[in-house]
Amino acid sequence: MTDALSQIRRIVSARTPEAVWHELAAALKPFGFDRILYGATSNRREGSVGDIQDVVSFTTIARHPGRGREDMSFFIRTPMFRWVMNNSGASSWRWAEEQFAKGLLTPDEVAARDLARKSGLCAGYVISFEEPGSRRAAALSMIAAPDQTQDSIDAMWAEKGDEIIILAQTMHLKIQSMPLKVHRRALSPRQREALEWVAEGKTSQDIAIIMGISPGMVEKHLRLARECLDVDTTAQAVAKAAMFNHLYANPTGEPKR
Known part of the structure; x- marks a missing residue:
């Protein structure tokens, strides 16, 4: 069994959304992504994910549990969020820099872009999952390790991008088939x-x-x-x-x- 198939098997065999997320995070580290953020909503509106409390989110960015909503709230302000809401597939973060160079970012997007770079979030990729319903949206943002550049990540993606997309899609489909934890009090x-x-x-x-x-x-x-x-x-x-x-x-x- 190839390494990719072994990783897919571990993701599919995981019994909880948290375990699925752990397996994906481990699978993506060798590709140069040491922090990842996932969000999914079934309440999509024009340019909005709806009530943030109903967004399913997982993150490895935060050091403390319960920060998924905060990381998601920040991502919503970034240029790549706009790309996610208008496209499906994968995009390099280079797109945001190109938009910045052309003066096409909103003031909020510029502020989020500047804060991200100050925080060491300088290079990465995003995947916007294709959804069957107009109210549904889901995405995975992958942040490159500090020793990586956007050029090195883009070169890696040209060779390994399809494999990463399959791993991410497996995670997404698996998590969406499981009981989902949102930022609300749980039902008894x-x-x-x-x-x-x-x-x-x-x-x-x-x-x-x-x-x-x-x-x-x-x-x-x-x-x-x-x-x-x-x-x-x-x-x-x-x-x-x-x-x-x-x-x-x-x-x-x-x-x-």
């Missing part, structure tokens, strides 16, 4: 169960009998689920929970027996 097991029964067309009375609780307690679970997901109706809660693969999920990530 009982809240999730109540939503699952609603999704199957059960009434509050039906659910109360099935779960062995009162109809009032069913309504409480559904109300708290709506609050967790920041929606107004139970139908919206079911839709959003399904969007994040939270319904009928295997909470342990263990394989079927």
Whole structure:
């Protein structure tokens, strides 16, 4: 088995989104990318990813857990974010420098570009994943190690770019098939169960009998689920929970027996 196939196998075999992310990060280091950032949304609007709390994000940039949202908020201000929102495929960060040289960046993009360079984020590549729905968007930003230049990364990409894209796409498809963690309070097991029964067309009375609780307690679970997901109706809660693969999920990530 080739090294690339071994890496793909490890990504596909990972049992949690965090494990998938760990495998991709390890696979990309030999190519010269020592920091990476991934973001995905199902609430895309014109030039926007929607509510940042509903963006699925993973990062190796931050030194502390929970910084994924902060890194994603910064990426949204960069020139490469504009490229991602208008294109699919891969692009060198050289594109941003070319836009800067032509005076085509917005003031916010210039400020983000300058801050990135001061922080040592000087060279890299970005992949914008092609999505089947108009409301969906996902991207992977790969930051070159300090000893790399954009010229060296571009030369490497000309030879190994297709392999990297396949690794990244494998990660993306795997993560999108798993229960996704977003920047909101998690549903409790009982809240999730109540939503699952609603999704199957059960009434509050039906659910109360099935779960062995009162109809009032069913309504409480559904109300708290709506609050967790920041929606107004139970139908919206079911839709959003399904969007994040939270319904009928295997909470342990263990394989079927």
